[in-house]
Amino acid sequence: xxxxxxxxxxxxxxxxxxxxxxxxxxIFPTENDDNDYIDSLLESAxxxxxxxxxxxxxxxxxxxxxxxxxxxELVIKQGNLNAITSIINNxxxxxxxxxxxxxxxxxxxxxxxxxxxxxxxxxxxTTGYDVANxxxxxxxxxxxxxTLGLYDKTDTYEAAWKSLCDQYKLL
Amino acid sequence: xxxxLNKLITxxxxxxxxxxAGSSITTYSEYITTYANVYVRSGNVRFxxxxxxxxxxxxxxxxxxxxxxxxxxxxIKYNNKYYSIIEIIEIEPRSFIKIIGQHYAKR
Numbered sequence: 001x002x003x004x005x006x007x008x009x010x011x012x013x014x015x016x017x018x019x020x021x022x023x024x025x026x027i028f029p030t031e032n033d034d035n036d037y038i039d040s041l042l043e044s045a046x047x048x049x050x051x052x053x054x055x056x057x058x059x060x061x062x063x064x065x066x067x068x069x070x071x072x073e074l075v076i077k078q079g080n081l082n083a084i085t086s087i088i089n090n091x092x093x094x095x096x097x098x099x100x101x102x103x104x105x106x107x108x109x110x111x112x113x114x115x116x117x118x119x120x121x122x123x124x125x126t127t128g129y130d131v132a133n134x135x136x137x138x139x140x141x142x143x144x145x146x147t148l149g150l151y152d153k154t155d156t157y158e159a160a161w162k163s164l165c166d167q168y169k170l171l
Numbered sequence: 172x173x174x175x176l177n178k179l180i181t182x183x184x185x186x187x188x189x190x191x192a193g194s195s196i197t198t199y200s201e202y203i204t205t206y207a208n209v210y211v212r213s214g215n216v217r218f219x220x221x222x223x224x225x226x227x228x229x230x231x232x233x234x235x236x237x238x239x240x241x242x243x244x245x246x247i248k249y250n251n252k253y254y255s256i257i258e259i260i261e262i263e264p265r266s267f268i269k270i271i272g273q274h275y276a277k278r
Contacts, residue, residue, distance in 0.1 A: 026176035026206035026233075033235040152172055153266065 003078065008059040009130060010043045012143050016132035024148050038151065045146035049139070052162070054170040055079035055106070056127035057135065057143070065090070065122045072115035074123070079170055081108040082126040090120035106170050138164045174231045174267060176206035181248040182241060199246060207232045209249060212271075224276040228254060231269050234261065238268055247272050 014021060014035055021038060022029055043058075050057050055078070062078065081103050087096040087110070096116065102109045110123070129135045135143075142164035149157035183199040190196045208231040217223045230247060232238055247254040247270065254272030262269045 026172065028179070028205050031203065031205055031235070031237075033237050154173070156172075 002064070004063045005056075006061050008061055008126070010046050010058045011129045011132045011135060012042050012046060012140060013132070014038050014042065017140075017144060020144060021147065024144075025151055034151075038147070041147045041150045042143070045143045045150060048146060049143050049161075049165055053139075053165055053168045055168070057129060057139065059126065059128045059130040061085070061124070061126050063122065063124050065120060067120055068118075069121040070115075070117045072112045074110045074112070074121075075107055076110070076123070076125075077107045078125075078127055079106045080127045080129070082128060082130070084110070085124040085126060086122075087124075088122045089116065089118045090122055091118045105168075136168065139168050173263075174208040176208050176231070176233070178207050178209040178249065180205060180207045180209070180230060180232075182238075183246050183248060185244045185246060187244075197244075202241075202245060203237050205232050205238070207249075226274045226276070227257075228272050228274065229269055230254075230272060231262070231267055234263075234265050234268050241268070241270065 018029075021027075022031075027034070046057050057080070059082065064076065066074075081101070084099075084101055087099060088094070089096055096112065098113055100111045100113070102111070132140065142161050145157040145161045145164065149155065149161070181204045182202045184202040185197040185199045187195060187197050208229075210229040210231075212227045212229055215225045215227075217225055228249075230249070241256070241259060243256050243259075245256055247256065252274050254274045256270055256272050258271040260269045260271070261267075
């Protein structure tokens with residue numbers, strides 16, 4: 001099952017967590033010289049954390065096309081579902097609107113009513129978080145710890161990052 | 172963090188010019204306020220017309236596009252005392268700068 005992904009935005013930015021980051025790095029609030037650099041480190045830390053927990057954190061658009069789909073239930077092993085954008089029956093180019101979604105932390109299930117039988121089905125959906133406050137607190141703190149380590153080029157925060165992120169990890 | 176940057180210092184930039192009487196004068200203005208690791212390295216006594224105590228102090232600060240411009244034309248204000256800059260060392264390339272400053276006290 002191939003999923004085409006593209007990042008839309010990163011929820012944790014210097015603007016969302018400036019006080020914590022600057023205080024932790026001993027950067028005076030009016031020192032803005034490294035702001036862009038810290039923002040890029042936050043994106044990098046988010047990417048690394050996504051790789052560690054095997055789930056999207058950045059707000060991401062996804063597209064999946066299934067050949068010869070038949071049935072009334074589709075399980076997609078992608079955590080952190082944000083929303084279903086569209087489901088299209090490619091045989092007739094029709095938009096499917098009659099479905100329910102059951103969301104769990106590590107995957108989600110789409111139930112079709114009535115059942116679908118087609119040669120090709122495309123599902124578009126978004127994963128991750130579009131605002132920082134929606135991210136689980138431990139995960140957010142883990143990304144911030146990782147960023148501090150990247151900025152100071154030290155492994156000091158590595159254990160804290162892992163222990164904070166372990167509970168969200170898809171094994 | 173390798174160096175605990177836990178003291179607030181202000182670095183002022185000096186501009187040389189002449190006053191109305193034609194004498195050379197340096198005017199300082201605030202350049203950057205930042206956190207530093209402060210280490211008082213030594214205190215010496217110098218005997219001139221009066222006895223002077225000379226404190227040599229090391230200030231370790233982060234390297235960035237502002238701090239890399241600092242040279243001997245600048246001075247440091249810490250604990251309401253001014254330190255002239257006598258040496259600047261980039262102790263870790265593009266990470267930390269150590270500024271060695273001196274502060275005089277007459278008695």
